Amino acid sequence: MRRLRRLWSRIPLTVQAPLLAALLTVIFAVAISQVVLSRLAREQTLALRNLSSAFMDGLTTAVTPGLLTQDVWETFDSLDRARQQYGAVNARYMVVLLPDGRVLAGSAPDRFPVRSLLGEDLQELVAQGKPLVIDETVGKAWLVRGVEQEGFRIGTVLAELDISGLLAVRREILWTLIAVNCGLTVLFSFASYYLVQRLVRPLSIVQRRLADASEGRLELIDATTIAGSSPEYRRLFKQFNRMVEAHIDREVLAAELANQEQLAMLGRLASGMAHEVNNPLGGLMNAVDTMDVHGDNQDVRQRTIDLLRRGLAGIQHVVRAALVTYKTSHKTRLLTRLDLEDLPFLIQHEVGMKHLALSWRNNLPDEISIDASSIRQIALNLLLNACAASPERGNVHFSASLEGGMLSLTVANEGPELPEAALMAVRAGAAGDAAPSGHGLGLWTASRLAAKLNGDLKLRSPASGGALAEFSAPVTKEILDAVA
Amino acid sequence: MRGPGKMKPSGRISRRSALAGIAAAVLVRPGSARADAPLSFGLTPVLLDSDIALLDLMQAYLQEALGRPVSLVKRRTYQEITALLLTGELDAAWICGFPFIQHWDRLSLISVPLYHGKPLYQSYIIVPKDRSVTDWHDLRGDVHAFSDPDSNSGHLVTWALLAGAQETPQGFFRQTFYTYGHRNVVRAVASGLAQSGSVDGYVWDVISHRDPQLASQTKVLRRSEWLGFPPVAHLKTDRDSAKIAQLATALQSAATSEKGRALLAMLELDGFAPEPASLFDPIAAKYALVKSREG
Numbered sequence: 001m002r003r004l005r006r007l008w009s010r011i012p013l014t015v016q017a018p019l020l021a022a023l024l025t026v027i028f029a030v031a032i033s034q035v036v037l038s039r040l041a042r043e044q045t046l047a048l049r050n051l052s053s054a055f056m057d058g059l060t061t062a063v064t065p066g067l068l069t070q071d072v073w074e075t076f077d078s079l080d081r082a083r084q085q086y087g088a089v090n091a092r093y094m095v096v097l098l099p100d101g102r103v104l105a106g107s108a109p110d111r112f113p114v115r116s117l118l119g120e121d122l123q124e125l126v127a128q129g130k131p132l133v134i135d136e137t138v139g140k141a142w143l144v145r146g147v148e149q150e151g152f153r154i155g156t157v158l159a160e161l162d163i164s165g166l167l168a169v170r171r172e173i174l175w176t177l178i179a180v181n182c183g184l185t186v187l188f189s190f191a192s193y194y195l196v197q198r199l200v201r202p203l204s205i206v207q208r209r210l211a212d213a214s215e216g217r218l219e220l221i222d223a224t225t226i227a228g229s230s231p232e233y234r235r236l237f238k239q240f241n242r243m244v245e246a247h248i249d250r251e252v253l254a255a256e257l258a259n260q261e262q263l264a265m266l267g268r269l270a271s272g273m274a275h276e277v278n279n280p281l282g283g284l285m286n287a288v289d290t291m292d293v294h295g296d297n298q299d300v301r302q303r304t305i306d307l308l309r310r311g312l313a314g315i316q317h318v319v320r321a322a323l324v325t326y327k328t329s330h331k332t333r334l335l336t337r338l339d340l341e342d343l344p345f346l347i348q349h350e351v352g353m354k355h356l357a358l359s360w361r362n363n364l365p366d367e368i369s370i371d372a373s374s375i376r377q378i379a380l381n382l383l384l385n386a387c388a389a390s391p392e393r394g395n396v397h398f399s400a401s402l403e404g405g406m407l408s409l410t411v412a413n414e415g416p417e418l419p420e421a422a423l424m425a426v427r428a429g430a431a432g433d434a435a436p437s438g439h440g441l442g443l444w445t446a447s448r449l450a451a452k453l454n455g456d457l458k459l460r461s462p463a464s465g466g467a468l469a470e471f472s473a474p475v476t477k478e479i480l481d482a483v484a
Numbered sequence: 485m486r487g488p489g490k491m492k493p494s495g496r497i498s499r500r501s502a503l504a505g506i507a508a509a510v511l512v513r514p515g516s517a518r519a520d521a522p523l524s525f526g527l528t529p530v531l532l533d534s535d536i537a538l539l540d541l542m543q544a545y546l547q548e549a550l551g552r553p554v555s556l557v558k559r560r561t562y563q564e565i566t567a568l569l570l571t572g573e574l575d576a577a578w579i580c581g582f583p584f585i586q587h588w589d590r591l592s593l594i595s596v597p598l599y600h601g602k603p604l605y606q607s608y609i610i611v612p613k614d615r616s617v618t619d620w621h622d623l624r625g626d627v628h629a630f631s632d633p634d635s636n637s638g639h640l641v642t643w644a645l646l647a648g649a650q651e652t653p654q655g656f657f658r659q660t661f662y663t664y665g666h667r668n669v670v671r672a673v674a675s676g677l678a679q680s681g682s683v684d685g686y687v688w689d690v691i692s693h694r695d696p697q698l699a700s701q702t703k704v705l706r707r708s709e710w711l712g713f714p715p716v717a718h719l720k721t722d723r724d725s726a727k728i729a730q731l732a733t734a735l736q737s738a739a740t741s742e743k744g745r746a747l748l749a750m751l752e753l754d755g756f757a758p759e760p761a762s763l764f765d766p767i768a769a770k771y772a773l774v775k776s777r778e779g
Binding site: 071072073076077080105108109110113114115 | 627629658659661662663664668671672675676677678
């Protein structure tokens, strides 16, 4: 049953409806035919009963004089005349029997010779005395009527009627019904196919629009189509258009938000870089002033130049780190030990703001078969998160190592335990879910990148307090290919 | 062999003769005196049954020839017509030779039809066409159809045939019945109701021309000797009646008028002729034979 239902659900609606229409028509036709034929059979039987009764009335009246005198000829002549007179009854034969069951005369003397006895089957029929016996299988009916005179049975009249004509009429009606019903079934099937096709045509418009939407092409249904549709479809089209408009609005808003976010990020980056550049810039300006005043002094000049060199080197570090971090490249680059070495410069601002102590241990080899950009982003996000979570003058620990083909990064900080939001962000990133609103974007990004590298990012709060982030990922050639 | 003139009247006939005499005295005589008094003419089923056209033509011809109204009277049996004739309710009747010889003492011949130029006909024993019998002896155990108890060709001839062989119809045949018409005998045999039948040879011949489909379903197994054709007779007491004389003239001169010729053509007869009562002696002999066997 379930299989049938599944099979049925796979059939298109435009085929289901004609099939149902045909099925219903067939059921209806069978029911109607049954009613018509049974009614016809009843009417025919009733008509036959009435006709045969009238026929036997006339026949018995006609043969009574002959029976009374047992006159063979007169009886035969009466039967012969009755056969011509009651041609519509279609009597195959009529027999007049004497009280002892012998034939006085029959309309078919060859079959019923004078003074002969009837066959056993007919004798039984006469003995039953039923006025009308119908056997549709052979298309015959038998009439039996006793002839009485002054209360005495003087004989019996037996007649066999050919009712094949009645049955032929019934068969003809049956075939007519079958033909008409077949015609109606086909007609209704085609009509329902046509109608359903017309009815579901508007749905195909929605279907096409949705298919286009899945490929990124969102289009409204035009006003002409809507105006030419039925009220139901008009509502559907309007709802679809409202949905499309809402989606477009959301996309526009999202694009705007992304743009704003980008601008904000750009602002933050610019601000950070300005801050990092500004710090040495004050010293550089002082150095330039010193050079301007005491430039002729060898020692002063040399110290000032060293100061300028260190200041410019600091700026160079900041700029290079920014370049490495934000420069987009379509080519996967392998991680080098130095890729992580400039990260302290990127968090220098956060570290300096809170006067944090950064403990840095980088035990990686010169080159590792893993995507440099992803690892740098993971490490930077974890470091920024640790700096943000650390209290003033707290300690932040960073370590990177490669053991057994696994790259491990560990970032620890002092301070409060991990908030639930941080853990949720990591879980969402690992599961591929959308980024949580508010805080935790950095952790979500790190978790997502870790999953992309087939790696694992775990956050926990050690007993000693603070938070510990542990990232590990396999280092293989295939991973590199996958990331690419 | 004793002829009609030699036979003694039976008691039944004597009673009927007495009744007829009374009737003749009361009814016939006064009527016959009038020149325009109608003629009542009885017809037995020796002729074709229910042939309305024939009856119309016969009535028309006789009325024209006699110059008086003619009423044709038909009854189902020979006996009824004979009784009407004997009681004087009929002026004349076309009866069979057998009733004539039964009542020879009270009846006189007016005319006898000429069939094939002679006042003679035969009795046939007929059987279904496809029946393979060659002799009447093979008919033992049949259901046999007779025409009328008072018919010569449709009863007496076969009765006498059996009597000659020391048989009776009841003993020889399994079942017999009367159809009260020669045509009905043919129908009975044709339909298979009877396996054999005794019929007027003239009637069978006419049916074979008029209704060959019916006659062709039967065949003649035996033809009797030639016997006197069923005559037109009247009561002897009316011997001097003008109507009887006119009727005799009309019948015998039928061939001289158009209607008369048409009537004869329809009857397939050649005419009518006065014949002596001795013409029916052979029939009387047959009757004497069966009576002697029964007696």
